[in-house]
Amino acid sequence: MEIVVASGKGGTGKTTVATSLAMVASEQNTIRFLDCDVEAPNARLFLDPELDTVKEVGILIPNVDDDTCTYCGKCAEVCQFHAIAVIGKKTLVFPELCHGCGSCTLVCPENAITEELDVMGVLESGNAIKNIDFAQGVMNIGEPMAVPIIRELKRWAPAKASAIEIRDSPPGASCPVVETIRGADFALLVTEPTPFGLHDLKQVVEITKEFEMPTGVVINRDGIGNNAVEAYCEEVGIPIMMRIPMERRIAEAIASGKPLLKAAPEYQKDFENMLGNIITEVGA
Amino acid sequence: MKIAISISGNTINDPFDPRFGRTSTFCIIDTESEEWETYENPAFSASGGAGVQASQIIAEKGAEAIISGAFGPKAFDTLSAAKIEMYTASGNEGFAAQDVLEMFKNGQLPKTESASHGGHHGGGR
Numbered sequence: 001m002e003i004v005v006a007s008g009k010g011g012t013g014k015t016t017v018a019t020s021l022a023m024v025a026s027e028q029n030t031i032r033f034l035d036c037d038v039e040a041p042n043a044r045l046f047l048d049p050e051l052d053t054v055k056e057v058g059i060l061i062p063n064v065d066d067d068t069c070t071y072c073g074k075c076a077e078v079c080q081f082h083a084i085a086v087i088g089k090k091t092l093v094f095p096e097l098c099h100g101c102g103s104c105t106l107v108c109p110e111n112a113i114t115e116e117l118d119v120m121g122v123l124e125s126g127n128a129i130k131n132i133d134f135a136q137g138v139m140n141i142g143e144p145m146a147v148p149i150i151r152e153l154k155r156w157a158p159a160k161a162s163a164i165e166i167r168d169s170p171p172g173a174s175c176p177v178v179e180t181i182r183g184a185d186f187a188l189l190v191t192e193p194t195p196f197g198l199h200d201l202k203q204v205v206e207i208t209k210e211f212e213m214p215t216g217v218v219i220n221r222d223g224i225g226n227n228a229v230e231a232y233c234e235e236v237g238i239p240i241m242m243r244i245p246m247e248r249r250i251a252e253a254i255a256s257g258k259p260l261l262k263a264a265p266e267y268q269k270d271f272e273n274m275l276g277n278i279i280t281e282v283g284a
Numbered sequence: 285m286k287i288a289i290s291i292s293g294n295t296i297n298d299p300f301d302p303r304f305g306r307t308s309t310f311c312i313i314d315t316e317s318e319e320w321e322t323y324e325n326p327a328f329s330a331s332g333g334a335g336v337q338a339s340q341i342i343a344e345k346g347a348e349a350i351i352s353g354a355f356g357p358k359a360f361d362t363l364s365a366a367k368i369e370m371y372t373a374s375g376n377e378g379f380a381a382q383d384v385l386e387m388f389k390n391g392q393l394p395k396t397e398s399a400s401h402g403g404h405h406g407g408g409r
Binding site for chain 1: 327330331332333334336337339340343358361362365366367403
């Protein structure tokens with residue numbers, strides 16, 4: 001079963017909720033935890049994995065052999081992203097526009113194109129506490145595209161099979177978030193009861209709706225702002241799975257790198273109940 | 285010589301558009317015969333690589349020079365490969381393509397020898 005934790009707005013507590021859920025779930029299951037926020041992965045701060053395996057990841061970009069190329073232009077024609085251009089007797093490749101789809105290699109009638117890995121970042125993995133297999137993507141500085149790294153991360157297979165996969169999503173509602181959400185069985189959306197939280201929550205709900213994915217909401221910093229998030233959830237029929245109140249001791253613990261359940265163990269039960277509800281919902 | 289000018293509109297009397305990849309139209313003028321034609325720029329709404337696509341279009345139409353506002357690194361590389369000379373006329377947005385052509389003929393437009401700015405796609409690589 002795959003659970004994705006997303007939010008829309010940044011800083012609502014995705015990682016806090018995702019890591020707490022992983023800790024609770026790992027008591028009875030083997031967990032695979034993927035930190036998909038490849039621009040700023042930070043779940044390792046709370047799960048403390050030993051990242052002993054590092055693999056370079058990226059996309060396969062075309063390399064054109066000038067001796068074999070007949071400049072027919074089929075590669076440039078097929079490319080949706082204009083990453084390859086044929087001008088007279090020259091074939092130009094723009095790696096930063098390439099999405100690695102491989103169409104140019106497929107259509108080349110002369111087999112003049114070979115593919116080579118364009119490294120965009122690394123995939124780091126290892127064991128975290130108890131039953132948690134952990135992996136995170138780290139995108140190289142200056143890279144424009146996070147999706148290929150997230151895709152590789154989702155393909156990562158630890159030595160032992162896992163019962164539950166938990167994905168910590170990047171913030172926002174653009175391509176990296178869509179890729180993180182894609183294929184999951186349940187979307188847990190962490191928000192805060194403020195106009196910002198609601199505005200961005202709505203954008204992510206549009207994505208999970210498109211995927212026809214069961215969705216639930218966690219209201220973090222409950223007690224601040226207004227009740228517009230609750231009203232919205234009721235209106236669109238999304239259950240509020242859990243509330244975490246605005247408490248200084250929780251904020252202080254998270255800021256010093258302590259997991260939520262260490263600082264406030266009384267939430268253990270709420271997370272267990274939420275996990276049970278998610279499992280029931282997905283199984284139904 | 286065939287020279288392309290990025291414009292908004294569909295005649296030589298329509299205004300110069302300083303955007304290269306994202307211009308709606310190119311006016312291509314034969315400086316000897318003074319005949320001109322306009323072509324829609326399909327890169328106008330491209331999600332990315334507009335400069336590359338626009339460069340390929342004007343190369344296909346046989347342009348030997350282009351007048352626009354600025355040229356990004358990928359447009360510059362593509363236009364250079366096609367041996368198309370680049371001239372800039374930024375600041376002349378109010379003028380018609382015809383007026384910009386006159387400026388070119390009078391040698392008033394600077395020739396571009398390197399990309400005018402960084403790319404729009406991260407570009408840090």
